[in-house]
Amino acid sequence: MYVLHHGKATVTRDRPTGGWLRHLRAGGGRPIYLALVEALETAVREGELQPGDQLPPQRAVADQLGIDFTTVTRAYGAARARGLVEGAVGRGTFVRRRAVDDEAGLVDLSMNLPPPPQGVSLAALLKETTAAILDRTEVATLMAYHAGPGTPGQRAAGAAWLAPVLGEVGAERIVVCPGVQSALTAILTTITRSSFQSGSKPGACVIVEPLTYPGIIALAERLGLRLVACPVDDQGFLPEALARLCAEEQPAAVYLVPTTRNPVATTMGSARRRAVAAIVDTSEAWLIEDDPYSRLFDSPLPALASLAPERTFHIATLSKTLTPGLRTAFLAAPAGPMAARIADALHATTLMGSPLTTAVAVRWIRDGTADRILAGVRLEARARRAIAAEILPAARGDAEGLHVWLDLPTGLDAGGLRTLAAARGLALVTADAFAATSDHPAGLRISLGGPAKASLLREALRNVAALLEPAAIV
Structure with missing residues (x-):
């Protein structure tokens, strides 16, 4: 009793x-x-x-x-x-009947994916496009090895895709990569190898935000590079702090995601971009601009690569704007020999991307299909962002963004929170996954594109809101 x-x-x-x-x-x-x-x-x-x-x-x-x-x-x-x-x-x-959204029985709010585009069937488009490619292309060509930065046609398609963000850029500067991680690997192995060979200090570190893309954290560890966290505000790097660190640390590179920053979901404004570009442009560091989200904006802000073109590598993946299955990213290298050097590094680390998925991506860009998919993704992304604003009003993020950021109380057990979430059928990712330093804010990145339907997202976000009630996390 x-x-x-x-x-x-x-x-x-x-x-x-x-x-x-x-x-x-x-x-x-x-x-x-x-x-x-x-x-x-x-x-x-x-x-x-x-x-x-x-x-x-x-x-x-x-x-x-x-x-x-x-x-x-x-x-x-x-x-x-x-x-x-x-x-x-x-x-x-x-x-309650749980909204199962993956093989593990979880609704995935941890992985950033573009939502299913409104008014477009990716399955139908893929079947139609692959059939057309196979009908008009020698199968032996698709099954062979392909070295180098991409064919002239592929590089031209990449330049066309980047044009709304970068402006006109020569196809000779474009390198076709099998995803962002391979592009980052090629860049960092290229620039740090040069630094070490010259006996200079720059190869020692990369400047990042305190919370940053987990891929750069893992890659730095593999390559033996130090990550140095630069103080930030809601727009990203503080210019004075960045200038000081560039002088003191002489970094090999400065890495950032300026648009819909990952994971904190805010965007660096135009004035701050100019300040950051000017600082890096007058240093010995290279600027790595990871820009997966700008094409989701109707009017994207100027890319840092357009402000400091001689020092900036600009990477734009199709994984966040169209579909991750294409495994295609376009890298705009600084003018000169750098594109060829990056292509050599890609050959040494990943050999090549898939000829078939690259052919699909290029065809979609050429015939306007990519723009149709992008328009549908934009519509659905904005609708989902509105749902998040309704259910989680404290979360911040761009109206066009694929994720939002929710501050959590200091001292909250992040592992315990993820365990509780999994018990409710939710896959969540907390700040520790993005931490480049032990001194970082507590928070939760909530990705909005993963659930197959907006109704599943709405239910999942309601569960997140309930999970974060004080009684739920005592």
Whole structure:
């Protein structure tokens, strides 16, 4: 039975509870209604209660436990807010059917993907395009090795794709890469090898934001490079701090994602871009501008590569604007021999990209299909961002962005939060995954494009909101 003390409960074991209520662990001054919710959550997580199972009536639970009816009512309400149960008047309360969105049974809010484009069937387009390519291209050509920075036609398509952001750029500066990570590998191995061979200090480090793309963190570790975190504000690097670090550290490179910054979701303004470009342009460092999101904007801000073209590598992947399955990114190198050197590094590290998916990407750019897909992605991305603003008003991010950032209380156990989220069918990623330094803000990056349908996203975000309620994370 349960003995109540001023709305709290302690448990005695002289009366069995039976069923999922055996998971009840009251005590320690915790409210009994919260202990009930946690017992229900445990039973769902362990599979004892299945989606669609009906819970006993609230009055029956109150009578069985010897507690007040309103306490059970509060518990059922909290469980509903957490997304554990659903109910209807006259029917009862049932374990909620989880919106399964992947093979692991999780709705993925951790991986940044473009949402399914409105008004466009990627499956139909892919079938049509691959059939046309196979009909008009020698299969042997698609099955062969291809070295170098890309064919003239592929490089011209890349220049055309980058033009709305970079302006006119010569195709001879374009290198076709099988994704951003391969591009970053080629850039860093090229510029740091030169630095080490000359015996200078620049090869020692790369300047990044305190929270940055996990791929650059992993790559720096593999290459033995130090990451130096530059102080930031809501627009990114603080110019005075960046200038000081460039002078003191003599970095090989400065790496940033200026548009819809990853993970914090804000965009560097025009004035700040000019300041950052000017600082790097007068240093010995190279600027690596990772720009996956600018094409999602109707009027993108000037790329840093257009402000410091002699010192900037500009990378734009199709994975965030069209689909990650194309495994294609376009790199605009500084004028001169750098494009050829990057192509050599790509050959040494990844050999080549897939000729077939590259052919699909190029065809879509040439015939306007890429613009159609992009327009559909923009529409859906904005609709999803509006859903996030409705459900998580404290989250920040661009109206065109694929993710938002939510500050979390300092000291919150990030691992515990992810575990609780997984128990609710959510895959989340917290600030520690992006941390280039131990001194970083706590937060949660919520990616909006992964769920197959906006309705699944809405449900998942409601579960996130419930998860972040104080009672849920005590």
